[in-house]
Amino acid sequence: xxxxxxxxxxxxxxxxxxxxxxxxxxxxxxxxxxxxxxxxxxxxxxxxxxxxxxxxxxxxxxxxxxxxxxxxxxxxxxxxxxxxxxxxxxxxxxxxxxxxxxxxxxxxxxxxxxxxxxxxxxxxxxxxxxxxxxxxxxxxxxxxxxxxxxxxxxxxxxxxxxxxxxxxxxxxxxxxxxxxxxxxxxxxxxxxxxxxxxxxxxxxxxxxxxxxxxxxxxxxxxxxxxxxxxxxxxxxxxxxxxxxxxxxxxxxxxxxxxxxxxxxxxxxxxxxxxxxxxxxxxxxxxxxxxxxxxxxxxxxxxxxxxxxxxxxxxxxxxxxxxxxxxxxxxxxxxxxxxxxxxxxxxxx
Amino acid sequence: xxxxxxxxxxxxxxxxxxxxxxxxxxxxxxxxxxxxxxxxxxxxxxxxxxxxxxxxxxxxxxxxxxxxxxxxxxxxxxxxxxxxxxxxxxxxxxxxxxxxxxxxxxxxxxxxxxxxxxxxxxxxxxxxxxxxxxxxxxxxxxxxxxxxxxxxxxxxxxxxxxxxxxxxxxxxxxxxxxxxxxxxxxxxxxxxxxxxxxxxxxxxxxxxxxxxxxxxxxxxxxxxxxxxxxxxxxxxxxxxxxxxxxxxxxxxxxxxxxxxxxxxxxxxxxxxxxxxxxxxxxxxxxxxxxxxxxxxxxxxxxxxxxxxxxxxxxxxxxxxxxxxxxxxxxxxxxxxxxxxxxxxxxxxxxxxxxxxxxxxxxxxxxxxxxxxxxxxxxxxxxxxxxxxxxxxxxxxxxxxxxxxxxxxxxxxxxxxxxxxxxxxxxxxxxxxxxxxxxxxxxxxxxxxxxxxxxxxxxxxxxxxxxxxxxxxxxxxxxxxxxxxxxxxxxxxxxxxxxxxxxxxxxxxxxxxxxxxxxxxxxxxxxxxxxxxxxxxxxxxxxxxxxxxxxxxxxxxxxxxxxxxxxxxxxxxxxxxxxxxxxxxxxxxxxxxxxxxxxxxxxxxxxxxxx
Numbered sequence: 022x023x024x025x026x027x028x029x030x031x032x033x034x035x036x037x038x039x040x041x042x043x044x045x046x047x048x049x050x051x052x053x054x055x056x057x058x059x060x061x062x063x064x065x066x067x068x069x070x071x072x073x074x075x076x077x078x079x080x081x082x083x084x085x086x087x088x089x090x091x092x093x094x095x096x097x098x099x100x101x102x103x104x105x106x107x108x109x110x111x112x113x114x115x116x117x118x119x120x121x122x123x124x125x126x127x128x129x130x131x132x133x134x135x136x137x138x139x140x141x142x143x144x145x146x147x148x149x150x151x152x153x154x155x156x157x158x159x160x161x162x163x164x165x166x167x168x169x170x171x172x173x174x175x176x177x178x179x180x181x182x183x184x185x186x187x188x189x190x191x192x193x194x195x196x197x198x199x200x201x202x203x204x205x206x207x208x209x210x211x212x213x214x215x216x217x218x219x220x221x222x223x224x225x226x227x228x229x230x231x232x233x234x235x236x237x238x239x240x241x242x243x244x245x246x247x248x249x250x251x252x253x254x255x256x257x258x259x260x261x262x263x264x265x266x267x268x269x270x271x272x273x274x275x276x277x278x279x280x281x282x283x284x285x286x287x288x289x290x291x292x293x294x295x296x297x298x299x300x301x302x303x304x305x306x307x308x309x310x311x312x313x314x315x316x317x318x319x320x321x322x323x324x325x326x327x328x329x330x331x332x333x334x335x336x337x338x339x340x341x342x343x344x345x346x347x348x349x350x351x352x353x354x355x356x357x358x359x360x361x362x363x364x365x366x367x368x369x
Numbered sequence: 370x371x372x373x374x375x376x377x378x379x380x381x382x383x384x385x386x387x388x389x390x391x392x393x394x395x396x397x398x399x400x401x402x403x404x405x406x407x408x409x410x411x412x413x414x415x416x417x418x419x420x421x422x423x424x425x426x427x428x429x430x431x432x433x434x435x436x437x438x439x440x441x442x443x444x445x446x447x448x449x450x451x452x453x454x455x456x457x458x459x460x461x462x463x464x465x466x467x468x469x470x471x472x473x474x475x476x477x478x479x480x481x482x483x484x485x486x487x488x489x490x491x492x493x494x495x496x497x498x499x500x501x502x503x504x505x506x507x508x509x510x511x512x513x514x515x516x517x518x519x520x521x522x523x524x525x526x527x528x529x530x531x532x533x534x535x536x537x538x539x540x541x542x543x544x545x546x547x548x549x550x551x552x553x554x555x556x557x558x559x560x561x562x563x564x565x566x567x568x569x570x571x572x573x574x575x576x577x578x579x580x581x582x583x584x585x586x587x588x589x590x591x592x593x594x595x596x597x598x599x600x601x602x603x604x605x606x607x608x609x610x611x612x613x614x615x616x617x618x619x620x621x622x623x624x625x626x627x628x629x630x631x632x633x634x635x636x637x638x639x640x641x642x643x644x645x646x647x648x649x650x651x652x653x654x655x656x657x658x659x660x661x662x663x664x665x666x667x668x669x670x671x672x673x674x675x676x677x678x679x680x681x682x683x684x685x686x687x688x689x690x691x692x693x694x695x696x697x698x699x700x701x702x703x704x705x706x707x708x709x710x711x712x713x714x715x716x717x718x719x720x721x722x723x724x725x726x727x728x729x730x731x732x733x734x735x736x737x738x739x740x741x742x743x744x745x746x747x748x749x750x751x752x753x754x755x756x757x758x759x760x761x762x763x764x765x766x767x768x769x770x771x772x773x774x775x776x777x778x779x780x781x782x783x784x785x786x787x788x789x790x791x792x793x794x795x796x797x798x799x800x801x802x803x804x805x806x807x808x809x810x811x812x813x814x815x816x817x818x819x820x821x822x823x824x825x826x827x828x829x830x831x832x833x834x835x836x837x838x839x840x841x842x843x844x845x846x847x848x849x850x851x852x853x854x855x856x857x858x859x860x861x862x863x864x865x866x867x868x869x870x871x872x873x874x875x876x877x878x879x880x881x882x883x884x885x886x887x888x889x890x891x892x893x894x895x896x897x898x899x900x901x902x903x904x905x906x907x908x909x910x911x912x913x914x915x916x917x918x919x920x921x922x923x924x925x926x927x928x929x930x931x932x933x934x935x936x937x938x939x940x941x942x943x944x945x946x947x948x949x950x951x952x953x954x955x956x957x958x959x960x961x962x963x964x965x966x967x968x969x970x971x972x973x974x975x976x977x978x979x
Contacts (some may be wrong), residue, residue, distance in 0.1 A: 339916040340917065
């Protein structure tokens with residue numbers, strides 16, 4: 022099972038925020054393609070490629086299923102078990118964990134550009150720095166030491182590998198460096214800083230718990246895992262103080278998102294919020310939603326532009342739903358997406 | 370008066386004498402197969418026997434044989450890959466596979482992969498529809514498939530050699546020898562099947578990648594007549610196979626899977642008076658190795674050794690009443706890279722009764738109870754009748770309770786195995802109508818099955834673990850048809866099956882995915898002297914691939930047919946040369962979404978009997 026967090030949407034969200042400011046300055050927002058001004062939902066699917074898809078929902082609420090198939094009816098499918106998507110300025114990169122490949126499309130028109138299918142072994146998440154994409158790979162799920170990065174040269178889509186020697190899952194880019202969460206269901210308890218300039222992983226920053234999601238804000242890296250929240254000063258790469266421990270009922274806390282100086286996270290099917298500087302965790306939730314899924318409740322989560330997005334994983338053999346809530350927890354919208362929706366990616 | 374008494378005595382004596390005569394013939398009948406319950410206690414259910422001539426005409430895999438000749442529906446992950454049957458809408462773990470009376474479903478995953486049994490090793494294969502747990506134990510819910518080696522104590526020396534070669538470098542060799550006299554009987558059969566299996570898809574410019582396989586099996590059966598009332602028999606089977614699992618995208622990691630199974634059974638049958646006693650000892654081993662990357666030697670594995678001791682005592686209470694008790698002790702010893710090393714012991718006792726009330730009416734009943742500390746074991750039973758209402762119409766009724774026990778993987782997988790599981794259990798009932806005319810037989814069966822405590826693996830955190838969650842309700846109807854006609858030297862034979870199946874999730878009331886409402890098969894054979902032609906087809910109705918039954922994603926119905934032509938060149942012996950066109954109309958089809966099966970392809974075979 023591939024549990025996800027939406028890191029890249031935060032990158033996008035940040036850039037979005039910037040572009041919104043531009044809008045405020047009077048620039049007209051001319052759509053760059055059919056799929057500008059809205060968000061994608063990534064549908065993980067199951068072992069069958071036809072269950073894996075991307076749904077687009079426009080800011081005006083229009084919904085289109087299987088965007089890739091509609092735009093590129095003759096292209097080979099994206100593969101099975103779509104794990105995550107990451108972007109550069111013009112392209113979207115769709116990672117298939119089951120088929121060991123990345124499909125490159127125009128992020129605004131979704132036109133097929135290339136398939137990258139070398140040097141992958143159960144790829145997970147990716148980020149872009151200076152014309153190169155970096156994708157984490159689990160390789161053997163039972164072994165941490167064989168995990169590695171696939172480096173894709175985005176000018177010609179050639180690839181190479183860099184060993185990471187540690188459980189490697191989520192990755193974010195900040196200030197020209199990669200921050201890789203070394204955590205996999207209790208295995209791996211650190212953060213690796215990767216500097217593309219010297220192409221080698223740093224000595225890991227030890228957390229004492231297994232990270233499941235991370236985000237950077239104002240020079241501090243926030244990390245959640247094993248019912249704890251830690252902060253790392255990125256100037257010194259040192260953990261700040263001791264980690265905040267969540268109440269026992271929130272032991273499975275995950276899906277860290279920071280929006281407007283507030284930390285959002287989820288536990289079970291509840292959403293929690295705390296001030297970014299708070300020293301203790303909240304005991305009561307912001308709101309909960311009803312999930313009928315045996316194991317796909319809160320399968321995807323995002324906070325963006327004052328709205329909260331929740332993906333219900335469903336039963337992984339039928340189309341499931343995504344919900345949009347206000348920051349106070351009232352349901353604004355519900356959409357049917359595809360099989361096993363696991364992430365939101367905002368495209369404005 | 371005296372005369373009358375004498376007459377009575379005489380009659381009694383004659384009857385005794387006649388019966389005694391009858392007995393020795395009956396002994397040989399009893400000795401012929403080990404699984405006597407299949408014949409004696411299956412009168413109230415639908416039983417279909419596939420003879421060696423049918424086996425010989427079909428492709429080598431059990432999947433193909435049953436797919437084209439029975440109501441059982443198959444999901445195959447590409448030709449020769451993992452193949453799961455669905456019998457009467459049930460799961461692959463709810464069909465029992467019985468080898469000479471012994472249940473050989475895997476102790477690890479609970480099912481038999483139907484591409485790991487070589488059909489040509491057997492004289493006949495019997496499909497028994499409906500519940501049979503009270504006789505055959507776990508998994509006999511949808512039905513059971515029986516493989517029997519037959520032993521005959523007559524003077525015989527025969528050899529059979531069959532070789533076939535066809536598209537995708539697919540070949541098969543099967544050699545059988547049979548040597549017997551009135552004291553000894555010996556049979557051996559060796560089979561090798563292999564294929565590159567790199568077929569091109571029909572409408573897509575792609576081919577089956579990494580689908581190659583090979584397998585070898587060796588079967589021997591040995592019988593020794595100690596005296597007229599005591600017989601020793603030994604059955605043995607080895608299967609060794611390797612399959613690469615085909616990939617959908619060239620960038621996927623290529624994997625392979627090896628099976629190695631052995632089955633050995635020694636049986637001592639003896640007859641005394643109205644009793645038939647059979648003592649059986651069996652030792653089974655199953656072993657798999659899964660290579661997660663074919664470029665690496667590293668693999669996971671699992672193996673189970675099974676020892677079975679069985680005492681089977683049948684008692685003919687009268688000419689009309691037969692009683693049979695079976696006491697069984699089974700020990701399974703499992704170990705593997707992903708399961709806890711465990712030993713489990715299961716004792717069971719069953720009592721079976723058949724009462725032929727009149728020449729046209731009989732009823733049969735059986736009960737079984739297992740004793741084990743591994744799972745809660747329910748009392749299993751079956752009760753049924755067979756009533757020949759007219760010379761051409763027979764009515765059958767049967768009701769039963771059956772189960773499927775948790776497997777080693779369910780109980781002991783590390784991590785995730787759950788040692789507190791109940792068996793899946795079912796109540797089921799069926800009504801069968803059989804019509805017999807001169808050249809024509811038809812049977813119509815309706816059934817209903819309610820299955821509770823279905824086992825399902827769900828993830829808890831990062832760990833998958835099994836639970837008894839679902840309920841399933843299945844009902845449907847089956848029709849089997851057989852017709853033969855001979856005009857001079859022209860022979861016609863027509864066989865057909867049709868199944869209508871509704872199998873619903875108890876909670877959502879939706880049809881289960883990959884269970885077609887409709888399936889039909891037919892074969893038509895024509896022969897003139899030494900020349901024969903055959904045509905067979907398989908129709909599978911569309912299936913849902915989504916649990917919400919969203920028909921947008923349905924897998925299309927398909928109609929696939931095969932044709933063959935053969936000529937026997939032999940004068941005294943049989944030398945038959947045959948040519949087959951498989952998927953005659955080049956249908957683009959898949960039984961599992963995206964897992965396309967081959968388009969039109971060819972095969973030729975030579976059968977020598979000497």
